[in-house]
Amino acid sequence: MEKASSLLFSGVHIDRKRFAHDIARFQPKKELINPEIPPDKLMLSAVEVKGNMKQKKRKRKDKDSAEAVEGFSVFKSSESLSSILEKNVMDADSIEQKKEAAKQIERSSILRKKYKIHVSGHGAPSPLESFAELSSRYKCKPYLLQNLSERGFREPTPIQRQAIPILLSKRDCFACAPTGSGKTLAFLCPILMKIKPGSKNGVKAVILCPTRELAAQTARECKKLAKGRKFYIKLMTKELSTSGNFEKMPCDIIISTPLRLDFVIRKRKLDLSRVKYLVLDEADKLFELGFMEQIDSVVKACSKTTVVRSLFSATLPESVEKLASTVMVDAVRVNVGRKNSASELIKQRLVFTGSEKGKLLALRQCFQESLNPPVLVFVQSKERAKELYRELAFDDIRADVIHADLSQQQREDAVNNFRSGKTWVLIATDVVSRGMDFKGINCVINYDFPESAAAYIHRIGRSGRAGRPGEAITFYTEEDKPFLRNIANVMAISHCEVPAWILALPKLKKRKHRPHRDSISTLPEDNT
Numbered sequence: 321m322e323k324a325s326s327l328l329f330s331g332v333h334i335d336r337k338r339f340a341h342d343i344a345r346f347q348p349k350k351e352l353i354n355p356e357i358p359p360d361k362l363m364l365s366a367v368e369v370k371g372n373m374k375q376k377k378r379k380r381k382d383k384d385s386a387e388a389v390e391g392f393s394v395f396k397s398s399e400s401l402s403s404i405l406e407k408n409v410m411d412a413d414s415i416e417q418k419k420e421a422a423k424q425i426e427r428s429s430i431l432r433k434k435y436k437i438h439v440s441g442h443g444a445p446s447p448l449e450s451f452a453e454l455s456s457r458y459k460c461k462p463y464l465l466q467n468l469s470e471r472g473f474r475e476p477t478p479i480q481r482q483a484i485p486i487l488l489s490k491r492d493c494f495a496c497a498p499t500g501s502g503k504t505l506a507f508l509c510p511i512l513m514k515i516k517p518g519s520k521n522g523v524k525a526v527i528l529c530p531t532r533e534l535a536a537q538t539a540r541e542c543k544k545l546a547k548g549r550k551f552y553i554k555l556m557t558k559e560l561s562t563s564g565n566f567e568k569m570p571c572d573i574i575i576s577t578p579l580r581l582d583f584v585i586r587k588r589k590l591d592l593s594r595v596k597y598l599v600l601d602e603a604d605k606l607f608e609l610g611f612m613e614q615i616d617s618v619v620k621a622c623s624k625t626t627v628v629r630s631l632f633s634a635t636l637p638e639s640v641e642k643l644a645s646t647v648m649v650d651a652v653r654v655n656v657g658r659k660n661s662a663s664e665l666i667k668q669r670l671v672f673t674g675s676e677k678g679k680l681l682a683l684r685q686c687f688q689e690s691l692n693p694p695v696l697v698f699v700q701s702k703e704r705a706k707e708l709y710r711e712l713a714f715d716d717i718r719a720d721v722i723h724a725d726l727s728q729q730q731r732e733d734a735v736n737n738f739r740s741g742k743t744w745v746l747i748a749t750d751v752v753s754r755g756m757d758f759k760g761i762n763c764v765i766n767y768d769f770p771e772s773a774a775a776y777i778h779r780i781g782r783s784g785r786a787g788r789p790g791e792a793i794t795f796y797t798e799e800d801k802p803f804l805r806n807i808a809n810v811m812a813i814s815h816c817e818v819p820a821w822i823l824a825l826p827k828l829k830k831r832k833h834r835p836h837r838d839s840i841s842t843l844p845e846d847n848t
């Protein structure tokens with residue numbers, strides 16, 4: 321009779337009899353011991369150990385047993401085999417879970433690589449493979465999936481794949497993704513999924529946007545997505561902010577500019593203490609000096625300890641993230657593609673016009689060569705927008721203008737006419753440079769050189785949206801030359817051609833470029 325013999329492998333002492341007994345006992349779960357070992361090898365080892373061991377020569381048996389053990393990396397510890405096996409079986413469920421978790425991690429990293437999603441922050445949930453996962457993973461109500469499908473959204477965009485699960489997991493989030501890549505839906509979906517409609521306990525979500533136009537657009541998007549459910553979605557207009565009865569008015573989601581919401585919090589005592597989601601869209605703009613106090617007031621008013629805060633933009637500089645970190649808790653960062661870069665769908669080029677007068681000639685030439693409406697033309701100030709509009713009024717072009725001096729109604733009309741195709745060319749200040757989703761803009765012309773690389777990225781991002789190609793032309797004069805490099809860097813990163821001499825220009829410390837420019841007008845003084 322064979323005495324309990326021992327086998328030394330990798331410095332581990334194994335009791336052979338117990339080994340045989342344990343293997344036989346736990347055979348049904350054997351594959352759980354170590355997923356690395358092939359099943360046929362494991363089965364062979366178990367049978368040999370249990371039944372045939374006595375008939376085989378000691379040497380052979382030792383070798384086989386050693387082979388059987390070889391796959392068990394877990395044996396390479398100082399624990400006895402029995403205790404390891406017991407533990408493994410007891411942990412079978414957790415091992416199964418661990419295996420599944422390992423697979424999920426692998427799937428996540430494949431998806432992230434495929435969609436150029438970069439994530440930092442611990443325990444970020446895995447990205448969505450499809451919209452259907454919203455229902456299988458997060459029990460999304462059918463109405464929302466139906467609305468997504470009706471809008472023609474078949475696949476989530478990369479930022480939606482990652483930011484939606486993060487916000488559904490109630491994690492604070494910094495999200496940076498190119499212009500036109502569907503960030504709006506990335507924050508609207510989780511809000512609609514996580515709050516209950518019917519406003520029994522006051523406002524549940526606040527979305528802040530830097531301009532009225534963008535707030536109105538986001539409110540419209542939100543209503544379209546919420547179709548079929550009785551959500552109270554309110555756009556904070558001037559009228560509502562001054563005369564709305566907030567105590568009696570049901571409201572689930574408020575979409576506002578910081579100025580209006582701050583006014584209502586201070587003067588009308590709007591209670592935001594039950595807000596679950598706070599979104600700062602175009603966050604880097606909101607963190608600029610003019611908005612800081614208002615943002616502070618809104619952040620304080622959304623006082624629920626579990627409020628989920630998120631920042632979205634196509635450009636999120638470190639300085640903004642640093643500032644915002646003071647109010648974010650354990651946030652996850654998501655970047656799609658290269659941070660702070662332009663959409664790769666836009667063909668960008670620079671045009672030297674020499675002087676201010678040269679710009680008007682160049683613009684007319686562009687229109688003569690190929691006017692492919694809709695075209696958005698950006699200028700530096702409202703005065704210049706008015707001047708250029710007056711100049712083009714004499715040409716045979718259906719042009720309109722939008723700037724901050726117009727009434728709210730006039731601004732809305734300008735946007736709507738441009739959207740519907742009544743207007744071919746819209747002359748604009750930066751009031752519509754961020755977030756505005758004019759469908760199918762073919763070309764953006766920077767008549768005046770943008771004040772910064774971020775401004776450039778947002779302006780040209782009005783074209784090349786939702787997977788469609790776009791074009792951007794930027795005029796520059798002698799005066800703009802020193803600032804060319806910032807823009808040229810953005811172009812080079814998006815693989816657009818840039819003359820080498822521009823990339824060799826010295827770096828500038830000054831970020832903003834808003835020079836005094838000669839008047840656009842070629843009309844005599846008394847005619848203007």
Ligand SMILES: Nc1ncnc2c1ncn2[C@@H]1O[C@H](COP(=O)(O)OP(=O)(O)OP(=O)(O)O)[C@@H](O)[C@H]1O
Nearest residue numbers: 473475476477499500501502503504634755757786
């Ligand atoms: N999953 C999707 N599939 C197809 N189109 C989508 C999807 N999600 C959003 N869109 C469309 O993409 C366009 C751009 O979306 P959105 O305005 O949210 O972009 P954005 O990333 O917020 O851009 P910006 O940085 O300029 O604000 C919209 O017309 C929107 O309807």
